[in-house]
Amino acid sequence: MVIEKSFVLVLVASLTGLLLSIIIERLMISRPIFARPWAAWAVHGGLWLLSYSLVTLALGRPWFSVAIVSAFMLMLVLVNNAKVKSLNEPFIFQDYEYFTDAIRHPRLYIPFLGWWKFLGAATGFILAVSIGLWGESVPEQRFTLSGQLGGILILSVLGISFLLAGNYKSLPVSFNPQQDVAALGLLASFWCYGREEKILLNIASPFYFSVPERRTRDLPHLVAIQSESFFDPRSLFSGIRPDVLSEFDRLKKDSLFHGKLKVPAWGANTVRTEFAFLSGIAEDRLGVHRFNPYRAIAAGWNTPSLATFLKSLGYRTICVHPYSASFYRRDRVYPCLGFDEFFDIRIFDNTMRSGPYIGDTAVADKVEAILHNATGPLFIFVITMENHGPLHLEQAAHSDIESLYIEPPPTGCDDLTIYLRHLRNADEMIARLRQTLMKCRQPASLCWFGDHVPIMSTVYNIFGKPGGDVEYICWSNQSKAEFHNFNLSANTLAINWLRELGLISSSKSLFSEKLFESPWPVDAQSPRPTGPKGQSQTCTPTDSVNGAAGDRAGIAY
Numbered sequence: 001m002v003i004e005k006s007f008v009l010v011l012v013a014s015l016t017g018l019l020l021s022i023i024i025e026r027l028m029i030s031r032p033i034f035a036r037p038w039a040a041w042a043v044h045g046g047l048w049l050l051s052y053s054l055v056t057l058a059l060g061r062p063w064f065s066v067a068i069v070s071a072f073m074l075m076l077v078l079v080n081n082a083k084v085k086s087l088n089e090p091f092i093f094q095d096y097e098y099f100t101d102a103i104r105h106p107r108l109y110i111p112f113l114g115w116w117k118f119l120g121a122a123t124g125f126i127l128a129v130s131i132g133l134w135g136e137s138v139p140e141q142r143f144t145l146s147g148q149l150g151g152i153l154i155l156s157v158l159g160i161s162f163l164l165a166g167n168y169k170s171l172p173v174s175f176n177p178q179q180d181v182a183a184l185g186l187l188a189s190f191w192c193y194g195r196e197e198k199i200l201l202n203i204a205s206p207f208y209f210s211v212p213e214r215r216t217r218d219l220p221h222l223v224a225i226q227s228e229s230f231f232d233p234r235s236l237f238s239g240i241r242p243d244v245l246s247e248f249d250r251l252k253k254d255s256l257f258h259g260k261l262k263v264p265a266w267g268a269n270t271v272r273t274e275f276a277f278l279s280g281i282a283e284d285r286l287g288v289h290r291f292n293p294y295r296a297i298a299a300g301w302n303t304p305s306l307a308t309f310l311k312s313l314g315y316r317t318i319c320v321h322p323y324s325a326s327f328y329r330r331d332r333v334y335p336c337l338g339f340d341e342f343f344d345i346r347i348f349d350n351t352m353r354s355g356p357y358i359g360d361t362a363v364a365d366k367v368e369a370i371l372h373n374a375t376g377p378l379f380i381f382v383i384t385m386e387n388h389g390p391l392h393l394e395q396a397a398h399s400d401i402e403s404l405y406i407e408p409p410p411t412g413c414d415d416l417t418i419y420l421r422h423l424r425n426a427d428e429m430i431a432r433l434r435q436t437l438m439k440c441r442q443p444a445s446l447c448w449f450g451d452h453v454p455i456m457s458t459v460y461n462i463f464g465k466p467g468g469d470v471e472y473i474c475w476s477n478q479s480k481a482e483f484h485n486f487n488l489s490a491n492t493l494a495i496n497w498l499r500e501l502g503l504i505s506s507s508k509s510l511f512s513e514k515l516f517e518s519p520w521p522v523d524a525q526s527p528r529p530t531g532p533k534g535q536s537q538t539c540t541p542t543d544s545v546n547g548a549a550g551d552r553a554g555i556a557y
Helices: 005-025 038-059 062-087 097-104 106-113 115-135 148-168 177-184 186-197 242-253 270-279 287-291 293-298 306-313 327-336 360-372 398-404 414-438 457-463 490-500
Strands: 221-227 257-262 316-320 341-343 378-383 444-450 470-476
Touching: 005 038, 005 062, 005 148, 005 186, 038 062, 038 148, 038 177, 038 186, 062 186, 148 186, 177 186, 186 287, 221 270, 221 360, 221 414, 242 414, 242 470, 257 490, 270 293, 270 306, 270 378, 270 444, 270 490, 287 293, 293 327, 306 316, 306 378, 306 490, 316 360, 327 341, 360 378, 360 414, 398 414, 414 444, 414 457, 444 490, 470 490
Parallel strands: 221 378, 221 444, 316 341, 316 378
Antiparallel strands: 257 470, 444 470
């Protein structure tokens, strides 16, 4: 058999592209080390060769295929660098949904990459496709073993062999993305995190072990507000007016308890904090699912939650989120977490916006309307949107400087000014909710906390980067202020809140150190738990839309 030129060309192009992939990886922030395990290099080579082989098989143009696969890897590196800059975390396998989300919600994602970089990458891709399709011809002996097909088969066998060898030598992962990407490289870390995601969770929530204390007749209304990017920025710059958070300070003085909240997210990834609060499960028990636990629930993992526990007491459970219910698959996940209704952006209109998103005061109006129509105890969980970035897409006004600062901030602090403008509205929301709950004829309690600090890279370069902790407050319209100040983790907040209100019985002190360390037993081999009072945790969301208008419009489960 005479070896055709196209056979050799495929092999030469593949080696060139493989070397180019290593060079592209060196553009990452931070750079992976060269001295990585041989299995990591095997996975890297296997993934690249298989990707190249498939593209070449489809297009028949080996050099163009090198360009396509290399361009895709370069895009991953650019996205990684943008994520590290904004979120202090490298790009990981679990972030693959960013690409589809960027198409559905471009304002939330593309500005952090940069519109010019995005347009440049898109233009470059179009040019590469145009040049490749017309600049390189397809060989005549494309599908012969002595020609291009033979070379593709050899590369495919090599790629599969490399992957099997790398997979056989199970690479250790810490689920610290910075550490794992640096130690294994970009492609091998993708492979390992993707493999770990196939392992189904079987973890019992602390709400499974919780025992109710009180009866339906004296149950308080419960309102939990996860306030977008809420934290106290006054420590960043002394020139910020103290009264920007005057209502927050007032509520803190009258609170059951308050303090700093350690959250499993920095700058974004709201669902990590959201899930920690609702499930009571610490991130270190979730393995790779800590990065997006909602995907595990959508795939079939069922776990008791704050909402399912409260439903067992007789509560009606409602979520209010002024954005699309399908974002982060919440429309599928929230029935599994025990929510009866989901009021999303469809119950709001454009007149209720404050900036690009629905304003916090408009959300407070909806909460007030829901409480006004209550016929029994309610648990209302609110996920606000007003202070969601990108902040740099909005404009700071001169009047903002006068109303938000006692002295002008340094140049480059427009993001902080815009953030403070929305933060003041969050403070007004606190006042509105306090007034609403004070008017309730029955006991009522408010739990307010932030999901993560905001993304303000330029501001942090000037004043220093915050540690990532946010603020929380638990308040009751029946409480006599004792001014407790305790630092908590997000996964312990709800348990402590219910315990202080007397909804969970326990012989332990409220602020037991062991309680913070999540003492509930975990048996990875135990059967999947049932819900409170033996209820099955099988989840079958209906995705039906409640036909009533106005405040009662929403997804009913």
